[in-house]
Amino acid sequence: MRKHNPKNERIKRRYFIFLEEAKRMKSTSVDQVAAALSQFEAFTKHKDFAAFHIEDARKFKRNLAETVSPDTGKPLAKGTIYSRLMALKTFFEWLAGQSGYRSRLTYADAAYFNPSNRDTEIAKTVREKRVATFDEIRRALFAMPNTTDIEKRNRAVMAFIAMTGARDGAVASFKVKDVDMSRRRVYQDARHANTKFSKSFHTDFCPVGEDIEQVSRTILRT
Template sequence: MRKHHPENERTKRRYVEFLKHAKQLSDTSIDQALAAIAEFEAANGWRDFRKFRIEQAQKYKRSLAERANPKTGKPLAKATVSSRLMALKGFFEWLAGQPGFRSKLTYSDAEYFRPSANDERIARAVREKPVASVEDIRQVLAAMPDATDIERRDRALIGFALLSGARDNAIASMSLKHVDLGRRTVFQDAREVRTKNRKTFTTWFFPVGADIEKIVADWIAFLTKERGFGPDDPLFPATKIALGENGFEAGGLDQKHWKGAATIRRIFKAAFAHAGLPYANPHSFRNTLAMLGEKLCSTPEAFKAWSQNLGHEHVLTTFTSYGAVASHRQAEIFDQLRTRQVGGDSSVKVAIDPESVAKAVALLTGNPV
């Protein structure tokens, strides 16, 4: 049975070039789009894209709604369904403008891949996820062994993720020269560090404790003084694979960077399991820091600086994407407000300084007064 259509393959190659060079999408995003297109092709017997009919889109949407996740046996998540449908919508919108397809497709054909409004709201809904506290992370660090080079690396890795707030893929690509212990800074240079959207910025160590800072400092001293690592060598080296008595096994540290962040996530998962705590992925440490900033920052200017330290150009990104109030804290706040309402003096009025309000709004929105 045919499992591809030659003309479709040529069309998809052109689409990849469009996504990569015109849309500037990452390889991961492109792979996800291609996977959705391939799945649609398979569902329609790898027919030529020129023979597209809106009934095919409708049939595919119904099949997604009825499909179960092979791992859980439950229906596919609305977010998964929405992601695949929107990838196909984007592809057919592009296709409708290509030579050879303009007489076969219309831009409105792509609209048949759009998820329903209700499904879109469900897919985009923000659901509260447990976020590890600084004390939880400190507990994880205390439980981690540090007898071998790899164990010391793993422990320092988790400490550094909290200290710097850096994303896992950025950490995987950092070199020793990017960390300045004297100034307590991390220079995330997009020419060498895989930062999000390839932004270059400097991060100051977050105030999470001298003990965590010492773990990182000791690790860097170990690499430079005992292992002879130089400025261009990786901050967190990959594991060297050696041939042992039982086959391939870990053989210490290699002077090479990790190619991606998958290993970092596995290290985090194992460390939290070892400590008996729910898994907190590397990215969730940024939520931990955002929540810490809400407690420590007493002025809008301080929180603006905290937000910039996370690599956010706009402070509202920190508020809306990372700074959600946890449900238990929300309950505490409303209990306090309720107490004030019932027991407080309603005749007491607090004067609000208009100038202070204006300055606060200006800092939050990034528009100076």
């Protein structure tokens, strides 16, 4: 049994470049698309994408529904199935417009990857996650060790996150000049900070109390 199809590999490479350069998709997201395509190819025994038939999509959906996760020993989560099917649907929609495939595929063919409405609703359901209360954050902060320089830094970073509500990835990439203690705000500058969706914006400090602000100042040296 062959483990890859050279023609498929070439068109996949073009698609991944399209996702990264035209759709501005992160490499981690492209990797997830690649994994979904690889799973589908393995299921079809690496059949040429140009020979795709709607029955391939229907059978693959049934196969996913019966697949057991090696990590949990349980059927794949609806959200996992949904994301893989949507990755395949989007790929075949794109493929239907490419030279060498237009006469073999239609955009409607890709719709056969759609899960049922019920499974879609379940996949999109977001369960509310419990987050720590501010009192719990305060107790944890002042219970942290505060002897070495590293311990003081860690404590100050936690205080700063509590004060700004900024994401940890963004905080790690801030510069001291981004923080304006006199105006009580931080500028999340996407030019160097790892902000969500690469957007720049100001964040005002939360009213956490002078004691927590003093802890955060130890790392800002202001």
